[in-house]
Amino acid sequence: MPIAIKMPALSPTMEEGTLAKWLVKVGDTVSSGDIMAEIETDKATMExxxxxxxxxxxxxxxxxxxxxxxxxxxxxxxxDGEDVGDVEPMGDGAPAPSPTPAAKEKEEPAPTPAPAAKENAAPAPTPSPSPAPASSGDRVIASPLARRIAEQKGLDLSQVKGSGPNGRIVKADVENAKPGKAADAAPAPAASAPAPTPAPAAAPTGAQDFGIPHDVEKLSSMRKVIAKRLTESKQTVPHIYLTVDIRLDALLKLRSELNAALEPQGVKLSVNDMLIKALAKSLEQVPACNVQFAGDTMLQFKRADISVAVSIPNGLITPIVKDAGAKAMSKISTEMKDLGSRAKEGKLAPEEFQGGTASLSNMGMFGIKQFEAVINPPQGMIMAIGAGEKRPYVIDDSLQIATVMSATGSFDHRAIDGADGAQLMKAFKELCEAPLGLVA
Incomplete structure (x- = not known):
């Protein structure tokens, strides 16, 4: 019996994906474990x-x-044992295989793109020899992308000849088809159409270009998910923001000394590596902030897994340093270099970027003094790190110059009270200003 191969859910949040590349072709024999395709999820390209x-x-x-x-x-x-030529395709590859409503509701005397189409067809014509084949009954076989483009162009898919496997209508078929040909034999229907389709270069729905020259860029799967999740976060999670100024001189001095000691091992700590450790240790000291709101319950985590925001060409991804509080900073540094590199190549496994108990986002390298990060749901908090810069600072009751960094914690007020958030920010500040606690 034939086996249907379905689009897999490669992450818990995945609802749809892009079939980036087939690594097999019709007639190829596959075994369990063979790589068949590359699929783009909302976060990475996976095999x-x-x-x-x-x-x-x-x-x-x-x-x-x-x-x-x-x-x-x-x-x-x-x-095994089945003749490929005798096997019929299972389904038609589209989530909603039925033809578009427009194709069913109106039967126009519209010829197919083929030159031999009849121009004097009767009001209820039988299909000409060249329309797209049907897999069963009147069903038109077309890819989801082809259906979407056809709707935008106002094309009747039953009048388009498919060039794909088994006459399947693909993207190129609908792009090459001209909407005007379907109306040559009956000019009136254009006036009765429900609404004209906007030109491809028009601004997206809800946007206003005000006549300014512009390009229209389609959102990537990752950008769509980022937009959806962060909109949901700001609309449904009550954020509370707490900011502290942290003197970094002691931390920078310790970093310099540790790097000198670690140089023979090829390890070079960044300030970010030390801040990951500091946040994890802070969450261990203030477990009331290492939580997740879950409706009528709350999850209290027994270790701190820190999701670290990494910018990649298509958006943002948050690889995770697991149990960061228990790891040496040299280990955190090595892991972050590997995770960051593979994140930019789209090579992370789902378990390497899904989960985490809290997040850290550092924009100090861009010179940003302070910002308020959006909580990464379903986590309960995120720490936003600004740039370390020389500022006037009171030390021992005298005004001096120090390297100061502003850090802002965003907390889910459903799960974390302001006083608990303040305790976490205090612990984080103390660890950064007396950094020997990070190597204890």
């Missing part, structure tokens, strides 16, 4: 492994197709 053994009979979602819903059938596998 999709075969679970069953057999021969690829049909590929139903073309590589490059975006917005493929989890659970959509993307290919059909013939089991």
């Amino acid at each position: 999709f492994e075969a679970v069953d053994e057999g021969t690829i009979a049909h590929i139903q979602v073309d590589e490059g197709t975006e917005g493929v819903q989890v659970g959509t059938i993307i290919a059909t596998l013939a089991e």
Whole structure:
């Protein structure tokens, strides 16, 4: 019996993804564990492994197709002993396989793009020899991307000839088709259409370009998820912000001494590595902030896993330093270099960026003095780090010059009271100003 290969959920939050690249083709034999495709999730490009053994009979979602819903059938596998030629494709590769409502509601005497189409067709014509084949009954086989483009261009997919496997309509077919041809035989329907489709270069819905020259850039899967999650965070999580100024001179001195000692090992600590450790130790000292709001309950974590914000070309990702409070700073430094490098290459495994009990976001390298970070749900807090800079500072009752950094904690007020947040900020400040506690 043929086996349906479905779009996998490669992360707990994944609802759809982009089928970036097929690594197999029709006729290839696969075994359990073989890499079949590369799939772009909201955070990274991941490899999709075969679970069953057999021969690829049909590929139903073309590589490059975006917005493929989890659970959509993307290919059909013939089991051992089955003739590939006898295997029918399972599903049509689209989450909603039925034709578009417009294609069903109005039957126009519109010819197909083929030159041999009839111009004097009757009001209820039978399909000409060249329309797209159907997998069963009247169903049109088309990729999700092709359907979306067809809707934007006002195309009737039943009048488009597919060039994909088994006559499947793909992106190139609808891009090359001209909407105007469908109305040549009946000019009136254009006036009765529900609403004209905007030109491809028009501003997105809700946007106003005010006549200013601009480009329209489609959101990546990652950017869509960032927009969704952070909007949800600001709308549903009551943020409370607490800021402290921290004198960094002692920490910078310790960093210099440790780097001199670690140089033979090829390790070079950054200030960020030390701040990761300081936040983890602070959460251990103030466990009331190492929590997560969960409706009628609250999760109290017994270790501090720190998610560290890393900027990558398509957006932002937060690789995790697990149990950072128990790790030496040299180990944290080594891990962060590896995680940061693989994050920018899209090579992180899901467990390396999903989870974490709190986050740290450092924009000091950009010269940002202070900022308030948005909590990374479902976590309960995030620490925002500003630049260390020379400032007037009172030391021993006298005004002196010191290297000072502003740190702002954003706390989920449903789970963390202001007093507990203040205790965490106090502990963080003390550890940074008396940094020997970080190596104890």
